[in-house]
Amino acid sequence: MDISNLSLAELKLLQQQIPLEIKKRESQEKEKVLNELKLIAESRGFSLDQLVKGGEKGKTKVGRTVQVKYRHPDNADLAWTGRGRKPQWVQEWLNGGRKIEELAV
Structure with missing residues (x-):
């Protein structure tokens, strides 16, 4: 895309629109990937929650109370x-x- 021919006003407008479009596209991509992962999990007999929560087991550290000295x-x-x-x-x-x-x- 050649932007060298755009006016300053057009460039500033484009500058405002780009972050919004990036956020929108990232959100769409995340949702698409999440749906794909759900389908893969379901095809193997699991829900995505089961896999995500199951992956956290063993990583969580149980905090113990420390005595006051x-x-x-x-x-x-x-x-x-x-x-x-x-x-x-x-x-x-x-x-x-x-x-x-x-x-x-």
Whole structure:
């Protein structure tokens, strides 16, 4: 497509239309592929949901609750497991010359 002969106004209009057309075409293509995948799955005796959910098994990680190691003595709502970055209240405690052992549960 030769766009060198288009006016500035025509180029700007084209510039606005292109992203919309790309989104529309991507959506159509996704739907087409999804329908093809559904047909393949059904031809083998499965639903697409069964295959997708079945593929996730073993990959999901069961999170376990980590015990609180540190708690503020004056405000029990302020707690920290000791993992990750120190919360601001812990940092303020330490900056005040106090020891982290004083917060241990």
